[in-house]
Amino acid sequence: MLNEQTRYSRLANLTKIINTKLDLREVLQHVTTAISEEIVQCDAVGIYLPEKNGTFRGFVGKPDVINGETLDMQVIDLERDLLAKEVVETKKTIYIPDTTKDHRPDPRSMEAFKINSLLALPISYGEELFGLAFLFDYAIPMNLTPLEIQSVEAYVNMAAVAIRNAKNMEQLESMVEERTKELAAANEKVTNVIESITDGFFALNKEWKFVYINQHQYLPANRTREDVLGKNIWEVLPKSVGTVMYEEFHRAMTERIAIQFEAPSAYDDYWYEAMVYPYDEGICCLFKNVTEKRKYEEELKRLSNLDLIGQMAAGISHEIRNPMTTVRGFLQLLKQEGKYEKHDGLFELLIEELDRANSIITEFLSIGNTKTSDLQMYDLNSIIQEIAPLIEIDTRNQNKTVHFDLHDIPELLLNRNEIRQLIINLYRNGLDAMCKGQVLTIRTYKEDENCVVLAVQDQGEGIRSEIIEKIGTPFYTTKDHGTGLGLGICYAIAARHQAKIEMQTGSEGTTFFVKFSK
Numbered sequence: 001m002l003n004e005q006t007r008y009s010r011l012a013n014l015t016k017i018i019n020t021k022l023d024l025r026e027v028l029q030h031v032t033t034a035i036s037e038e039i040v041q042c043d044a045v046g047i048y049l050p051e052k053n054g055t056f057r058g059f060v061g062k063p064d065v066i067n068g069e070t071l072d073m074q075v076i077d078l079e080r081d082l083l084a085k086e087v088v089e090t091k092k093t094i095y096i097p098d099t100t101k102d103h104r105p106d107p108r109s110m111e112a113f114k115i116n117s118l119l120a121l122p123i124s125y126g127e128e129l130f131g132l133a134f135l136f137d138y139a140i141p142m143n144l145t146p147l148e149i150q151s152v153e154a155y156v157n158m159a160a161v162a163i164r165n166a167k168n169m170e171q172l173e174s175m176v177e178e179r180t181k182e183l184a185a186a187n188e189k190v191t192n193v194i195e196s197i198t199d200g201f202f203a204l205n206k207e208w209k210f211v212y213i214n215q216h217q218y219l220p221a222n223r224t225r226e227d228v229l230g231k232n233i234w235e236v237l238p239k240s241v242g243t244v245m246y247e248e249f250h251r252a253m254t255e256r257i258a259i260q261f262e263a264p265s266a267y268d269d270y271w272y273e274a275m276v277y278p279y280d281e282g283i284c285c286l287f288k289n290v291t292e293k294r295k296y297e298e299e300l301k302r303l304s305n306l307d308l309i310g311q312m313a314a315g316i317s318h319e320i321r322n323p324m325t326t327v328r329g330f331l332q333l334l335k336q337e338g339k340y341e342k343h344d345g346l347f348e349l350l351i352e353e354l355d356r357a358n359s360i361i362t363e364f365l366s367i368g369n370t371k372t373s374d375l376q377m378y379d380l381n382s383i384i385q386e387i388a389p390l391i392e393i394d395t396r397n398q399n400k401t402v403h404f405d406l407h408d409i410p411e412l413l414l415n416r417n418e419i420r421q422l423i424i425n426l427y428r429n430g431l432d433a434m435c436k437g438q439v440l441t442i443r444t445y446k447e448d449e450n451c452v453v454l455a456v457q458d459q460g461e462g463i464r465s466e467i468i469e470k471i472g473t474p475f476y477t478t479k480d481h482g483t484g485l486g487l488g489i490c491y492a493i494a495a496r497h498q499a500k501i502e503m504q505t506g507s508e509g510t511t512f513f514v515k516f517s518k
Helices: 004-020 026-039 082-090 105-114 146-197 244-257 291-336 338-368 382-397 417-431 488-494
Strands: 045-050 056-062 095-096 116-124 128-137 200-205 210-214 259-264 269-278 280-287 376-378 401-406 412-414 438-449 451-457 502-506 509-517
Touching: 026 045, 026 056, 045 291, 056 128, 082 095, 082 128, 116 146, 128 146, 244 259, 244 280, 291 338, 291 438, 291 451, 376 382, 376 417, 376 488, 382 401, 382 412, 382 417, 382 438, 412 417, 412 488, 417 451, 417 488, 417 509, 488 502, 488 509
Parallel strands: 401 438
Antiparallel strands: 045 056, 045 128, 095 116, 116 128, 200 210, 200 280, 259 269, 269 280, 376 412, 438 451, 451 509, 502 509
16 A cells, blocks of 8 residues: 555546546546556456446456456446446445355356455446446455545546546537537528528628628629638729728718618629628628619609600690691781782791791600500511611711611511601611711611510710710700700600610710510
8 A cells, every 4th residue: 555645646646637638548547547556456447337228338447358358348237247236226335355255246257357355336426327446356355444445435536527527528519519510500591591692792891801792792803702702892892992882881881870872883884772781890781783773763764754745745735736827827828928029038937937846746745645556567677668768868868878687577566657757766866976988777686586676776986974864855965956856756656665775885886776575
């Protein structure tokens, strides 16, 4: 036996090992080594841990092999080993100094390992049993004293603490793993929700760096989200510095308020709506392309203007035309009288101006008419061919050329006279935009199974950006003697035919597309 000071020193060292070592086998090996050195006459020490089937299997101890069996091959069955069963049930240490006089130990083990005396101890903490410990000498009795048994119990208690710590650690690790899985699943759900948004979405930290960006967010120059994550947004989008986006993002970041705004893209020809929200680490933004929405709003505005003009025209046309007809009639009578012959030129001018005013009123009525009437199945190509001679004469008179590129297209429900007027207005606008020697092209083709297109293309200088938004607005014109009603009439006719007008313009010319649905 070691002296008391050595024993307490070893216990202190073992306590330190238990509190620092995480590997259970290594800790219990220290316990069994300490026991064998504390009780020097002990040949064998074994620690057995419970199995799921109710037995106990050897886990660690000394020696590694006894009578040809390794420790992990040794299994204690409580049905056969009444000693082990009693220790489990009572959680008390039992010392048998002479196994020949005690029937409780498993006789097979007693015979196999020539056990003459045996010390069995529960490895327990509180009411919880963690395992069993057994000590014996090979073929000779141990002759343990009560003090030696108490010493062994002290070390076995250390084993109980070690096993409890290991189980707690396993439970903690299991809880952490489970919680990690739950958080990962929750995060995946949130990510799936954000990724399912068909609009763009991204988050920035307070250093303006991308911390998240979904798959639908537009990025210039074919960049991917992997390219921009962790980078400063103003380095990724330098053209946006100084724009409405730049100012509103800074306002949301500084004032910590939600902001919504619309603005044109600094990179492509589209409008976007941005909804910016502050969060703890920065701001997040939902980006939505609203180009079609703005076109729709502009079209509603245009139609609203047409409706207003129509109401005005309907209200005043009757009151104005009647006195105009009267005045025109009297002017013709005065012109026929010989004494006013010297004023014939003046009478002609007055009559022409009255006719011009009457034609403007007629155009008013054409714009304001929103009802579709007299629609019949017509071949659009045949209508174009009917007025082709007129178009060719106009182009030759202006030293310009017209080219017809008409493809096979199905018949459409059309108002023949209105479509003639639409084509005339479009081709005359095209001629006005061109210089001498340039070519006007009129095309028809099928865009798909349900769409027929009429395209009028000029070779002018294109339409300036500040004018594009006003195209088709009644009374807006860039011509010196224009009324600003030509394109307005075209839009009204298209609307009555359930068609839409689109435009492409650039330095090489402008093309108006009238798209008819079958």
